[in-house]
Amino acid sequence: MDFELKTVSEQSRARAGIISTAHGQIETPIFMPVGTGGSVKGIHTRDLKEDIEAQIILGNTYHLYLRPGIKVIEEAGGLHKFNMWNKPILTDSGGYQVFSLGDIRKLSEEGARFQSHIDGSYHLFTPENVIDIQRSIGADIVMAFDECPPGDADYAYAKESLELTKRWLHRCFQRFNTTMPIYGYDQSLFPIIQGGTYADLRKSATENAVGYDADGYAIGGLSVGEPEAVMYEMTEVVTERLPAEKPRYLMGVGTPVNILESIDRGVDMFDCVMPTRNGRNGMLFTSEGTINIRNKKWENDHSPIDAGGTSFADQYSKAYLRHLIISKEMLGAQIASQHNLAFYLWLVKEARKQIIGGTFAAWKKEMVQKLNQRL
Amino acid sequence: MDFELKTVSEQSRARAGIISTAHGQIETPIFMPVGTGGSVKGIHTRDLKEDIEAQIILGNTYHLYLRPGIKVIEEAGGLHKFNMWNKPILTDSGGYQVFSLGDIRKLSEEGARFQSHIDGSYHLFTPENVIDIQRSIGADIVMAFDECPPGDADYAYAKESLELTKRWLHRCFQRFNTTMPIYGYDQSLFPIIQGGTYADLRKSATENAVGYDADGYAIGGLSVGEPEAVMYEMTEVVTERLPAEKPRYLMGVGTPVNILESIDRGVDMFDCVMPTRNGRNGMLFTSEGTINIRNKKWENDHSPIDAGGTSFADQYSKAYLRHLIISKEMLGAQIASQHNLAFYLWLVKEARKQIIGGTFAAWKKEMVQKLNQRL
Numbered sequence: 001m002d003f004e005l006k007t008v009s010e011q012s013r014a015r016a017g018i019i020s021t022a023h024g025q026i027e028t029p030i031f032m033p034v035g036t037g038g039s040v041k042g043i044h045t046r047d048l049k050e051d052i053e054a055q056i057i058l059g060n061t062y063h064l065y066l067r068p069g070i071k072v073i074e075e076a077g078g079l080h081k082f083n084m085w086n087k088p089i090l091t092d093s094g095g096y097q098v099f100s101l102g103d104i105r106k107l108s109e110e111g112a113r114f115q116s117h118i119d120g121s122y123h124l125f126t127p128e129n130v131i132d133i134q135r136s137i138g139a140d141i142v143m144a145f146d147e148c149p150p151g152d153a154d155y156a157y158a159k160e161s162l163e164l165t166k167r168w169l170h171r172c173f174q175r176f177n178t179t180m181p182i183y184g185y186d187q188s189l190f191p192i193i194q195g196g197t198y199a200d201l202r203k204s205a206t207e208n209a210v211g212y213d214a215d216g217y218a219i220g221g222l223s224v225g226e227p228e229a230v231m232y233e234m235t236e237v238v239t240e241r242l243p244a245e246k247p248r249y250l251m252g253v254g255t256p257v258n259i260l261e262s263i264d265r266g267v268d269m270f271d272c273v274m275p276t277r278n279g280r281n282g283m284l285f286t287s288e289g290t291i292n293i294r295n296k297k298w299e300n301d302h303s304p305i306d307a308g309g310t311s312f313a314d315q316y317s318k319a320y321l322r323h324l325i326i327s328k329e330m331l332g333a334q335i336a337s338q339h340n341l342a343f344y345l346w347l348v349k350e351a352r353k354q355i356i357g358g359t360f361a362a363w364k365k366e367m368v369q370k371l372n373q374r375l
Numbered sequence: 376m377d378f379e380l381k382t383v384s385e386q387s388r389a390r391a392g393i394i395s396t397a398h399g400q401i402e403t404p405i406f407m408p409v410g411t412g413g414s415v416k417g418i419h420t421r422d423l424k425e426d427i428e429a430q431i432i433l434g435n436t437y438h439l440y441l442r443p444g445i446k447v448i449e450e451a452g453g454l455h456k457f458n459m460w461n462k463p464i465l466t467d468s469g470g471y472q473v474f475s476l477g478d479i480r481k482l483s484e485e486g487a488r489f490q491s492h493i494d495g496s497y498h499l500f501t502p503e504n505v506i507d508i509q510r511s512i513g514a515d516i517v518m519a520f521d522e523c524p525p526g527d528a529d530y531a532y533a534k535e536s537l538e539l540t541k542r543w544l545h546r547c548f549q550r551f552n553t554t555m556p557i558y559g560y561d562q563s564l565f566p567i568i569q570g571g572t573y574a575d576l577r578k579s580a581t582e583n584a585v586g587y588d589a590d591g592y593a594i595g596g597l598s599v600g601e602p603e604a605v606m607y608e609m610t611e612v613v614t615e616r617l618p619a620e621k622p623r624y625l626m627g628v629g630t631p632v633n634i635l636e637s638i639d640r641g642v643d644m645f646d647c648v649m650p651t652r653n654g655r656n657g658m659l660f661t662s663e664g665t666i667n668i669r670n671k672k673w674e675n676d677h678s679p680i681d682a683g684g685t686s687f688a689d690q691y692s693k694a695y696l697r698h699l700i701i702s703k704e705m706l707g708a709q710i711a712s713q714h715n716l717a718f719y720l721w722l723v724k725e726a727r728k729q730i731i732g733g734t735f736a737a738w739k740k741e742m743v744q745k746l747n748q749r750l
Contacts, residue, residue: 039699039706046687068674068698075675075694082677082695299443300450302457312421319450320457323443324414330705331414 001140001188001215003247011361013239013266016352019216019247021088021140022185023080026055028247028268029351031259031344032090034276037063038083041276042330042337045084051311052341053349056140057085058271061133062094065123066116070136078138078183090271091139092251093130095146095192096220107147109164127171131179131189138183143218144172146192151225158196165194166208173212188215190249196221197230199237206241216247219267223253232261239266256285256347256371260364263351270348275340280333282325285343289373291318293336298322305335311342376515376563376590378622386736388614388641391727394591394622396463396515397560398455401430403622403643404726406634406719407465409651411435412442413458416651417705417712420459426686427716428724431515432460433646436508437469440498441491445511453513453558465646466514467626468505470521470567471595482522484539502546506554506564513558518593519547521567526600533571540569541583548587563590565624571596572605574612581616591622594642598628607636614641631660631722631746635739638726645723650715655708657700660718664748666693668711673697680710686717 002020009015019026033040033048035057040048048054059079064070068082076082079089098105098112105114111126127145134142146165149158169191176189191209195201209217219238222231235250242248249269250262259270275285284291286306291298298318305321306314313335324332347367354360377395384390394401408415408423410432415423423429434454439445443457451457454464473480473487480489486501502520509517521540524533544566551564566584570576584592594613597606610625617623624644625637634645650660659666661681666673673693680696681689688710699707722742729735 037698037702037704038695039704042705042709044688044706044709045691067702068694072675072694072698076677076692082692082698084691084695300447302451313419316420316459317451317457319443319447320413320459323412323447323457327412327442329412329414330417330708331419333705334417334419334709 001186003216003245005245007356008244009355009360010358012264013236014263014351014355014360015266015268016355017247017268023086023088023140024055026088027349027352029263029348030055030269031348032056032058032269032271033341034058034271034273035083035085036060037067038079040341042280042334043276043341047338048085048341049087051313052338053310053345054087054341056088056090059089059091059137059139060094060097061091061130061137062097064091064137065094065133066118070133073138074136074182080138088141089139090141091134091137091143093134093143093145093192094125095143096148096252098125099148109167111145127168128175131172131175135179135182135187138181139187140185141188141190141216144169144189144191146194146220148194148221148224149196151197153196155196155198158194158198158201161196162194162201162205165192166205169209169212190214190216190218192218192220192251193238194221195234197226197234199234202234202237203241206238210241210243214246216249217242218249218251220251222250223258228258231258232265235262235267236265242266256344257368259344259347260351260368260371263348264360264364275344276337279336279340282322282332282336284336285340285371286375287343287367288370289375290371291375293318293322293325305339306343309339309342310346311338313338313342376561378591378620380620382731383619384730384735385733387639388611389638389726389730389735390641390643391730392622392643398461398463398515399430401463402724402727404638404723405430405644406723407431407433407644407646408716409433409646409648410458410460412438413454415716417655417709418716422713423460423716424462426688427713427720428685429462429716429720431463431465434464434466434512434514435469435472436466436505436512437472439466439512440469440508441493445508448513449511449557455513463516464514465516466509466512466518468509468518468520468567469500470518471523471627473500474523484542486520502543503550506547506550510554510557510562513556514562515560516563516565516591519544519564519566521569521595523569523596523599524571526572526596528571530571530573533569533573533576536571537569537576537580540567541580544584544587565589565591565593567593567595567626568613569596570609572601572609574609577609577612578616581613585616585618589621591624591644592617593624593626595626597625598633603633606633607640610637610642611640617641631719632743634719634722635726635743635746638723639735639739650719651712654711654715657697657707657711659711660715660746661750662718662742663745664750665746666750668693668697668700680714681718684714684717685721686713688713688717
């Protein structure tokens with residue numbers, strides 16, 4: 001994997017670059033649609049490529065390990081073959097999912113023992129086997145196994161948790177560096193920088209991660225309940241300590257405004273379930289603000305969902321989409337998801353243009369105002 | 376509306392023709408995807424047109440009247456504008472749906488009083504207002520309001536029900552002939568021929584319907600629980616008494632084999648929820664037989680769903696589709712629905728070719744054998 005930094009904004013930390021992987025290039029800043037169980041909910045692979053113009057999608061180790069299971073993915077020849085997505089894939093390590101299980105997981109130095117949310121069966125994730133599983137899945141970018149403490153973790157908890165995450169990171173790299181890719185192309189391992197809401201822990205985590213000279217770095221444990229200002233502050237504490245020549249990925253973030261603010265603070269990669277999950281509930285993100293399509297005010301609005309939108313789905317009318325969402329017709333969820341993902345991809349593409357053109361700061365300011373409106 | 380009969384098979388009643396409507400031509404025999412509430416479940420309008428190559432779709436008066444309501448559809452400028460489907464539409468009258476409501480509907484000479492399945496509110500459908508509603512929806516082909524007796528109705532019930540349906544048909548035509556289309560293009564009213572499983576009632580119903588010199592005729596009240604042989608017998612009793620120069624529509628039928636057998640008996644038009652509903656449950660119809668994709672045997676079958684299929688969705692693998700259906704991922708329902716509809720459309724298109732080529736009988740025999748297989 002290679003990262004070429006093209007432009008750094010003069011007024012901020014915003015950057016434009018190009019990541020090159022075995023499955024093609026990714027122009028940053030980029031948003032990565034989430035395909036947890038091997039599919040982006042409601043979206044055909046073809047539309048993801050040709051209409052939404054996604055450049056990289058996510059998969060999740062935890063979900064794919066449980067279902068369909070690693071054997072099936074290996075027999076398919078890796079996740080790219082399994083889901084027909086021949087562009088870059090990133091897999092999350094499952095750390096976040098396992099720790100979200102709460103009572104049905106138990107932590108030890110060795111790893112995390114947990115019960116499947118599907119059938120209650122027992123499993124153990126360790127830094128080593130999570131790397132092995134991600135070798136089997138075959139993502140271009142794989143994530144280290146970490147502990148993700150809650151957003152309100154106190155200092156002692158966050159510190160202890162971070163120490164464990166550091167030891168696990170070491171084991172991840174040991175395993176990664178002593179194993180080979182299965183499908184003949186390179187994979188890259190990104191550390192996940194934790195540290196809760198404590199600047200000194202975030203600094204320490206960053207210095208530790210940078211020591212591995214990784215292909216890229218992820219910021220984890222944010223957007224998990226802490227105030228937005230704290231999220232931005234922690235993001236900045238990390239990005240200002242990361243090497244400029246490597247991509248930075250802020251995990252699980254966020255709203256369109258969160259994304260612009262984080263780009264402004266030097267982040268290159270994002271993922272979030274928001275465009276699909278909120279879409280299924282009838283929330284649309286547009287360049288003029290958000291729309292709750294369930295509102296009565298759209299009942300007889302026969303104008304397109306987003307007249308200036310880039311997706312074919314933007315041409316359906318608001319009244320029609322409202323009808324579909326209220327009637328719980330599948331197509332409603334499909335249209336809203338397709339629109340929202342296309343909008344997120346448009347947003348980062350436009351941000352990139354503005355960074356390269358030197359107009360990012362002014363554009364961002366104007367966009368944030370519009371994006372904060374409720375239509 | 377115009378119907379041109381191109382070919383009648385020499386060995387059977389199978390026919391190939393062309394229906395011309397204000398929204399374009401329909402090559403018969405044809406299968407019409409069901410878009411009950413204004414959308415074909417799981418399918419984008421664009422894919423319905425370009426991938427599945429549907430030529431006409433259905434809407435349902437009962438569902439559309441309740442939601443989004445006639446006012447919204449009128450303000451959109453009719454259903455074609457509302458759902459962006461600019462090809463022909465047929466609306467069922469709601470008779471079947473109202474009678475499916477059971478306890479929450481009450482029948483009288485005037486019409487059917489019923490409670491909404493959505494909010495329990497009271498409504499009255501009469502032959503007159505059902506025509507009015509279908510004027511508002513603006514379908515190219517609208518259906519008469521009828522009573523649909525259960526498949527096991529005794530003779531007395533079926534006879535009494537048919538007499539009511541005949542009186543209602545008269546009122547439907549009176550209303551239809553004294554009202555104008557709202558959106559400036561012609562609409563056609565098809566009578567629905569009832570009579571349960573009783574040949575003499577079916578004959579009487581057919582003679583009565585033909586008296587109206589309608590643009591086409593529908594056969595209703597079949598595939599509602601009676602044996603298949605009876606369904607075919609009743610279909611033939613009707614089709615042999617219908618004028619050759621008008622299209623015949625067998626409502627709510629059926630499996631691919633049902634469709635070929637009914638084409639053989641002179642039917643031109645079909646609709647059924649089976650390709651989408653069974654698809655959502657993981658049942659695939661293919662030219663080699665049916666597949667229950669949930670079966671363990673497909674777990675590691677990485678070959679395409681249907682290597683010879685016409686849809687882009689046929690290129691996903693069986694193992695991937697199985698994973699999606701079992702994981703209840705929306706995309707699974709979308710892929711299976713898309714495949715099944717494309718297959719149904721392929722089937723009737725191929726039947727048409729064979730009828731025109733004079734090879735329908737032999738082809739049908741071979742296809743029925745294959746279609747009856749479980750893979």
